[in-house]
Amino acid sequence: MSAVLASEAVVPVAVPQVDGTAIVLLGTGVVGGALLKLLNTPAASALRLVGVANSRRQQTDPEHLADRGLREKLKTHGEPRDDASLLDALERSGASIKVIIDATANNALAARHAEWLEQGYHVVTANKALAGGALAGWRALQAAREKRTYGDAATVGAGLPVLSTLRRLRQCGDALLTLEGVFSGSLSYLFNQYDGSQPFSVLLAEARKLGYTEPDPRSDLSGEDVARKLLIIARNAGFALGTDEVEVESLVPEALRGVDTETFLARLEELDEPLARRHAEAKARGGVLRFLARLNQRGKARVGLVEVPATHPAARLYGTDNQFALTTTRYHSQPLVIQGPGAGPEVTAQALLGDVLAIG
Ligand SMILES: NC(=O)C1=CN([C@@H]2O[C@H](COP(=O)(O)OP(=O)(O)OC[C@H]3O[C@@H](n4cnc5c(N)ncnc54)[C@H](OP(=O)(O)O)[C@@H]3O)[C@@H](O)[C@H]2O)C=CC1
Numbered sequence: 001m002s003a004v005l006a007s008e009a010v011v012p013v014a015v016p017q018v019d020g021t022a023i024v025l026l027g028t029g030v031v032g033g034a035l036l037k038l039l040n041t042p043a044a045s046a047l048r049l050v051g052v053a054n055s056r057r058q059q060t061d062p063e064h065l066a067d068r069g070l071r072e073k074l075k076t077h078g079e080p081r082d083d084a085s086l087l088d089a090l091e092r093s094g095a096s097i098k099v100i101i102d103a104t105a106n107n108a109l110a111a112r113h114a115e116w117l118e119q120g121y122h123v124v125t126a127n128k129a130l131a132g133g134a135l136a137g138w139r140a141l142q143a144a145r146e147k148r149t150y151g152d153a154a155t156v157g158a159g160l161p162v163l164s165t166l167r168r169l170r171q172c173g174d175a176l177l178t179l180e181g182v183f184s185g186s187l188s189y190l191f192n193q194y195d196g197s198q199p200f201s202v203l204l205a206e207a208r209k210l211g212y213t214e215p216d217p218r219s220d221l222s223g224e225d226v227a228r229k230l231l232i233i234a235r236n237a238g239f240a241l242g243t244d245e246v247e248v249e250s251l252v253p254e255a256l257r258g259v260d261t262e263t264f265l266a267r268l269e270e271l272d273e274p275l276a277r278r279h280a281e282a283k284a285r286g287g288v289l290r291f292l293a294r295l296n297q298r299g300k301a302r303v304g305l306v307e308v309p310a311t312h313p314a315a316r317l318y319g320t321d322n323q324f325a326l327t328t329t330r331y332h333s334q335p336l337v338i339q340g341p342g343a344g345p346e347v348t349a350q351a352l353l354g355d356v357l358a359i360g
């Protein structure tokens with residue numbers, strides 16, 4: 001090597017470690033956008049945002065990251081998407097705590113959670129695709145979370161204290177026996193309001209506008225999102241359930257299952273007739289429809305639309321309320337019930353922030 005080249009060779013500079021928390025945010029949609037707002041509040045003053053990305057662009061420049069219009073600007077300006085340069089921004093921060101926040105519904109990103117934990121990053125997620133996906137992914141995650149924190153409060157009940165309660169009970173030697181409830185904020189919102197006076201599709205469009213549905217609302221209507229939450233709870237309770245062990249009833253008509261999201265959204269009215277019929281039948285018998293999730297003591301799991309009497313606990317929910325009824329060895333004669341809003345940007349973003357602040 002010539003003397004000139006030798007003197008120009010890049011020598012890696014050790015970044016001095018500093019106390020503090022650096023974060024990278026993936027996803028600036030409903031939840032990620034609400035989190036960006038929370039990051040500008042005093043509660044988050046100790047956190048340093050070093051990278052933000054949507055599906056196509058990202059930003060790591062401190063000046064741009066400090067811009068209140070960051071989310072809008074990222075739609076048209078920014079570097080091309082590249083996970084490696086976001087991780088590099090975390091490294092360059094020198095922060096002793098480095099956190100990746102996943103506020104997307106992207107499967108490929110979820111598939112990287114375990115790898116990121118192994119590499120020394122903490123992961124905080126609203127994305128359920130790994131923990132609520134294939135059992136092999138769940139197992140890889142369990143091994144990796146021994147290394148770093150996996151903040152998953154937002155994945156169930158949009159941050160209601162379900163997983164934390166379950167873990168606490170297990171720590172005390174209690175065991176989950178059965179689980180039942182309404183695990184979807186959007187389906188709760190829809191069936192709590194649906195009385196046949198306006199089309200189901202109108203309510204669905206409203207729920208989407210309010211940020212309660214998944215990016216593709218078929219993930220809610222197909223029962224997939226509820227099944228994921230059931231799997232996350234069941235697995236955290238020690239039931240090693242595979243995705244094929246949950247019986248799932250889909251509300252998506254056959255003809256709308258294979259079309260792209262845009263086409264589906266343009267054909268929402270096709271949901272109306274079958275649901276109007278089921279509603280009328282239930283009403284004639286004095287019942288109401290609720291999308292329930294159930295896990296029995298033998299590990300048999302089902303999610304789907306159920307006609308329940310007006311006296312059923314799930315018949316008395318409001319708005320986006322979720323309800324989790326946990327029967328355990330110690331909460332035996334009466335279940336422990338956790339209930340409250342189970343979808344929405346603010347509560348979900350708060351769950352993410354809470355998980356980040358709890359790392360330390
Ligand atoms: N909404 C709610 O009430 C709740 C949502 N959640 C979960 O939060 C997650 C996000 O939901 P929500 O905010 O409603 O969805 P949105 O569709 O509003 O936002 C998703 C965001 O993810 C971005 N994204 C997609 N792929 C990538 C990628 N590869 N890299 C970086 N960003 C990417 C999208 O980018 P672009 O803007 O370019 O499309 C978008 O900004 C989901 O997993 C959902 O299940 C959990 C609890 C409650």
Ligand SMILES: N[C@@H](CC=O)C(=O)O
Pocket residue numbers: 155157158183184185186187212213214220225342343344
């Ligand atoms: N789309 C989801 C949002 C939270 O996970 C729901 O409706 O519950």
